Amino acid sequence: MSDHPLTRDAGTAHRPPVVVGFDGSEHGLRALEWALSTAEGSGSPLVVAHVRPEGLQLGAARVESQGVVPELPDTVLNGVAAGMERRGPRVPVRYESLDGSVTDALAAVARGARLLVTGSRGRGGLASLLLGSTSRALAASAPCPLVVVPHEARAAVPGDGPEAGRVLMGLHPEESPDEVPAFAFEEAHHRGVPLEAVTAFRLPPPQGALLAAPSPALQVPPPLPLADDAEDLVRGAEREQEERLRPFAARWPDVELRPVVVPGDAAGRLVEGSRDAGLVVVGRHHRHHLGSLLIGSVAHAVLHGAHCPVAVVPPAPAGRGGLVEEGP
Secondary structure (H helix, E strand, C coil), X not given: CEECCCCCCCXXXXXXXXXXXXXXXXXXXXXXXXXXXHHHHHCCCEEEEEECCHHHHHHXXXXXXXXXXXXXXXXXXXXXXXXXXXXXXXXXXXXXXXCCCHHHHHXXXXXXXXXXXXXXXXXXXXXXXXCCHHHHHHHHHCXXXXXXXXXXXXXXXXXXXXXXXXXXXXXXXXXXXXXXXXXXXXXXXXXXXXXEEXXXXXXXXXXXXXXXXXXXXXXXXXXXXXXXXXXXXXXXXXXXXXXXXXXXXXXXXXXXXXXEEEECCHHHHHHHHHHHEEEEEEECCCCCCCCCCCCCHHHHHHHHHCCCCEEEECCCCCCCCCCCCCCC
């Protein structure tokens, strides 16, 4: 990793930065615009990171192996920096020219960041793909929340209604880590918009759905709830959601919380709601027992189908305490 010559000193900016991966593509430009707006809205410094093409990295390594330090300008960052200077951003901006694989380099520069932002696809990505390989890999491995900005063809423009621009969070009261509601409340706080917390669950089939008796060789399952029990299940889920969100609502009393508990498909509800939302927030699974990182079926479906930016929030590293005791 090397600092770009156009790096600007962050000075007195002590907040964790917003990092955006930029590759010069139209998808990258959309991610850059979103990242700059978010950084300015939260008062966070902005880091624009570009991973040099593999061919350029190899060429520079060959020259360096001959004892000569190559002076190869990063034309992509040069162009971004010139545009930023004309625009006059309201937050400090730093530029990073990186080597290595795109996924590893961006994950490394995002350590300690407030969030990492990427486009849904990069330069050279197949138009038929809804999500590029880099964004997909970072969703499972980024050390901080990853925000994927959808490409223009899939993005929806929020209207002027009361729901427009809100933060939409998918919450499983028992499984979502504290980092998910903490991030969602903080984003709603900085944006000055409501937070809609969606808890969706599938109703079990009524007893009449069992068309045949179980095999005598199998253990008889317990009785399934009747359809009439649906209201009781919803009320129970509402209590669980309210208890889970109570400390976060107390920490961010200025955020208008809109709890939603419905039977059905969580991913489908979030994708449909993303049409007039400003941001969808979902959680990433803990590390699998085999060592692999999983993003979960809901996060996977939302990343591929949402019409607004999606934040995938990782759980805290093992041994780290909860977040609700800290100040905003």
